[in-house]
Amino acid sequence: MILGFVPGTGALHRLHPFTGLSLAGAVVVLAFALPAPGGAIGLSAALAVLGLWSRLPRVLRTAAVFAAPFWLFLSLIHVVFGDDPTRALTVGGQITAILLGFLLVLASVHPGRLVDALLEKRVPFSMAYLFAATLQAVPRLQARAGIILDAQRCRGLPVNGPPWRRARAVVPLTIPLVLGALAEVDQRAIALESRGVGTPARRTPLAPPEDSALDRSIRVSLLILSAGVVLIRVIG
Amino acid sequence: MSIQFESLSFRYPGSGSEALRGVSAGIDAGVVTLVTGMLGAGCSTLLLVAAGLAPRVTGGDRQGVVRTLGHDPESQEGHHALAGRVGLLLPTPWTQLSGMSYTVRDEVAFGPANLGWKRDQIADAVDQMMALMRVEDLAQRDPRTLSGGELQRVMFAAVAAMDPDVFLLDEPTIELDPRGARLVYDLLPQLAEDKTVVIASTDLDRAVEVTGRALLLDRGRLVADGDPREVLGSASAASMGCSTTIAGIMRSAGLEPVYPLTVHAALRRLGR
Numbered sequence: 001m002i003l004g005f006v007p008g009t010g011a012l013h014r015l016h017p018f019t020g021l022s023l024a025g026a027v028v029v030l031a032f033a034l035p036a037p038g039g040a041i042g043l044s045a046a047l048a049v050l051g052l053w054s055r056l057p058r059v060l061r062t063a064a065v066f067a068a069p070f071w072l073f074l075s076l077i078h079v080v081f082g083d084d085p086t087r088a089l090t091v092g093g094q095i096t097a098i099l100l101g102f103l104l105v106l107a108s109v110h111p112g113r114l115v116d117a118l119l120e121k122r123v124p125f126s127m128a129y130l131f132a133a134t135l136q137a138v139p140r141l142q143a144r145a146g147i148i149l150d151a152q153r154c155r156g157l158p159v160n161g162p163p164w165r166r167a168r169a170v171v172p173l174t175i176p177l178v179l180g181a182l183a184e185v186d187q188r189a190i191a192l193e194s195r196g197v198g199t200p201a202r203r204t205p206l207a208p209p210e211d212s213a214l215d216r217s218i219r220v221s222l223l224i225l226s227a228g229v230v231l232i233r234v235i236g
Numbered sequence: 237m238s239i240q241f242e243s244l245s246f247r248y249p250g251s252g253s254e255a256l257r258g259v260s261a262g263i264d265a266g267v268v269t270l271v272t273g274m275l276g277a278g279c280s281t282l283l284l285v286a287a288g289l290a291p292r293v294t295g296g297d298r299q300g301v302v303r304t305l306g307h308d309p310e311s312q313e314g315h316h317a318l319a320g321r322v323g324l325l326l327p328t329p330w331t332q333l334s335g336m337s338y339t340v341r342d343e344v345a346f347g348p349a350n351l352g353w354k355r356d357q358i359a360d361a362v363d364q365m366m367a368l369m370r371v372e373d374l375a376q377r378d379p380r381t382l383s384g385g386e387l388q389r390v391m392f393a394a395v396a397a398m399d400p401d402v403f404l405l406d407e408p409t410i411e412l413d414p415r416g417a418r419l420v421y422d423l424l425p426q427l428a429e430d431k432t433v434v435i436a437s438t439d440l441d442r443a444v445e446v447t448g449r450a451l452l453l454d455r456g457r458l459v460a461d462g463d464p465r466e467v468l469g470s471a472s473a474a475s476m477g478c479s480t481t482i483a484g485i486m487r488s489a490g491l492e493p494v495y496p497l498t499v500h501a502a503l504r505r506l507g508r
Contacts, residue, residue: 007338007378112336125350129336136335187331189293190284194326195334196398199319201352206345 001062002107004139010054012108016215017117020109026222027101031094033229037086040093047100059107060100067096111136116205125203129192141181148176237262237303238402238432239286244300245456246281246290255281257456258300265432267448268424270464272437272478277453279436280327283404286434287324288315305401320351323400327407329391333379340382340390341366341375347398358397365393370419384411392420402432409439421446441480444468444497452478465501469494 012020027047031040051060071092078088111132118128152172158165192198239262246256256278263269271279284290288309291298298310305321307314326332337343344366348358366372369389374382379390388411395403405424409417417439424446427433437443444450450464452473460467468479471493477484482502483495496502 005338110338112338112342115336132336140335184331186294187328188335190289190326191332192334193289193293194287194324194332195347195394196320196350198315199350199352200316201319201350204349204352204355204358206342206349206355206358 001065001142002056002058002103003062003142004106004136005110006056006058006107008055008108010056010108012050012054012056012104013110015108015218016209016211017109017114018211019215019218020105021114022219022222024101024105026226028098029226030229031097031101033226033233037089037093040090040097043097044093044100047097047104051100051104054104054108056104056107059103063096063100063103066099066103067092070095106135106138109135113207113209116208117211119203119205120208125197129197140184141177144180144184145173145177148173148180237264238305239263239434240301240303241282241285242301244282244285244298244302246278246285246299247297248281248290249295249297251296254456255296256285259453259456259458260300261451261458261461263432263434263449265430266428268428268446269432269434270437270440270443270447270450271434271453272440272443272450272468273453274476274478276455278456279453280406281456282453283324283406283434283436285309286402287322287404288318289324320347320398321400322402322404323395323398325392325395325403325405325408327410329384329387329411332391332394333387338378339375340371340377340379343379343390344371344394344397347394351398361397361399362393365397368396368423369393385413385416388412389416389419396427400431403427403434405433405435405437407437407439408435409437409442417442438478440468440478440497441482444480452476465497466494469497471495 015023027043030043034040034043048060051057071088074088074092078084114132114135115125115128118131119125149169152169157169157172160166241259241261244256244259245254247254259278259282271282273279281290284294285298285302286304286309288304290296292310292315302309304314304318307317309315309318309322334343334346337346341362344362345358348361353361366375369392371386371389371393374386374390379387382390388408392405392408409420412420421442424433424435428448435443435447444464447464449462450460450467451458452460452467454476460470460473467473469483471487473479474483474487474493474495479487479495480497482499483497486495486502486505487493491505496505
C-alpha cells in the first residue's frame with residue numbers, strides 16, 4: 001500500500017508542492033459541492049486518470065483498498081437494506097475522491113521540497129518541518145509496523161492467512177508500535193538537534209521548487225473553480 | 237579547554253541510579269580522546285551532556301559544571317552559541333536521519349543548510365566530506381535503503397560537513413566493516429590536529445592506535461584518565477574487560493601489568 005511519497009517524475013511530481021496541496025483542498029470542496037452523485041463520481045474518475053497519467057497506479061490500488069469497505073457498508077445500508085442507491089453513490093464517490101486526492105498528493109509531494117517551499121515563504125523551519133513530518137507520520141508507522149510484524153513472524157507468530165488470523169496479529173503489534181513511535185520522538189529530537197535544527201540561523205532552502213506560471217495558474221483555476229461551484233450551489 | 241566537566245553527575249528521568257557520578261575532566265584539541273567503559277558506564281551520556289542534548293532533550297537532572305567551548309551547553313545562550321560548533325555522531329545512524337531527504341547528498345547537506353550557509357558553501361562542504369568518507373557513489377541513493385555501514389559513513393560525512401569545532405563520536409565504527417573502520421580511524425588524528433575529537437568506543441583494538449588519551453568510566457565514575465597505554469593496560473582495565481585483545485592475552489599468559497595493548501608493543505615487551 002502506498003501511504004507516502006513515491007519517487008517519480010510524473011505530472012504531479014513536477015508540480016510545486018503548494019499546487020499539490022491546493023489540489024487536495026479543492027478536491028474536498030468539490031466532492032461536496034458538485035452535483036450528486038455524478039459530481040463526486042466524475043471527480044474520482046478524473047483523479048484516477050490524473051493518477052495514471054502521473055504514473056502512480058499503485059496509489060489507485062491503495063485508494064481502492066481503503067474505499068472498498070465504505071462502498072460495501074454503503075451498499076448494505078442504502079441498497080440492500082434501504083432504497084436509496086443515489087445516497088450510496090454520492091457518499092461513496094465523495095469518500096473515494098477525497099481518499100484519491102490526499103493519497104495522490106502524499107505520493108507526489110516530496111517532504112523536503114515542501115519544507116523548502118514553505119521556507120521560501122518565510123515559514124519558520126520548525127513549523128515547516130512539523131507540517132511535512134505530519135504528512136510522513138502514516139508511512140513511518142506503516143514501515144515500523146512492517147518491521148515489528150517481521151520480528152514477530154521470526155518468533156513464530158502467524159501474521160498471514162485468513163482475516164481472523166490477521167486480526168489476532170494486530171493485538172501484539174499495537175503496544176510495540178505505540179511505544180516505538182513514542183521512543184522515536186525522543187530519537188528524532190536528538191537527531192534534529194545534532195543536525196543543527198533549532199539554531200538561530202535561518203535555514204537555507206537547498207533546492208527551492210520553482211513556482212512556475214503554470215503552477216500559479218493551476219492554483220488560481222482551482223480556487224476559482226471551487227469558489228464558483230460553491231457559489232452556484234449556494235445560490236441554486 | 238574545549239570541554240570541561242567539574243563534579244558532573246547526571247540522572248535520566250525515572251532512573252534509580254546516576255548515569256554519571258562526579259566526573260571531572262578537561263578535554264582539548266590536539267589528540268584523539270577515547271572515552272570507554274563497560275556497557276552502562278556512562279560514555280554516551282558524557283557525550284550527550286557535552287553536546288547539550290542531556291538533559292535539554294533527553295530530560296533528567298544534571299549537577300556540576302559543564303563548559304563546552306566556554307559555554308554551558310544546557311543554557312539557552314550556550315545552545316545558540318554552540319549551534320553547529322559541536323558535531324555529535326550517534327551510534328545508531330538510522331536514528332540520526334533527518335527524514336526530509338530522499339538522496340544521500342541532500343541528507344549530508346541537511347546540517348549545513350540548517351546553519352544558514354550559502355548554497356555554494358554547502359555544496360563545497362558536501363562534496364568534500366562525501367569524498368573524504370568515500371560515499372560519492374551513494375549520492376543519489378535514498379538514505380533509507382543504505383546498509384548500516386554505508387549509513388554510518390554517510391552520517392559521519394553529514395556531521396563533518398557542518399565543520400564543527402568539536403567532534404563527539406559515539407561508537408563511530410560500530411556498523412563498519414574493517415576497511416570502513418580503518419578509514420575512520422585514519423581520519424581521526426588528522427581531524428584532531430585542529431579540532432577537539434572525542435570518541436566513545438568499545439572497539440579498543442583499533443581505537444588505541446589513534447588515541448592520545450583515554451578516559452575510563454565505571455558505572456558513571458571516572459576511574460582513570462591519562463595515556464591509553466597506562467589506562468587501558470592497567471590490571472583494573474583488563475579485569476573489567478576494557479582493554480585490547482592483546483592485553484587480554486598477555487594477562488591470561490600471566491604477564492605483569494602494565495599490559496601491552498598492541499602486537500608491536502607485545503613483541504617489544506617480550507623482547508622480540
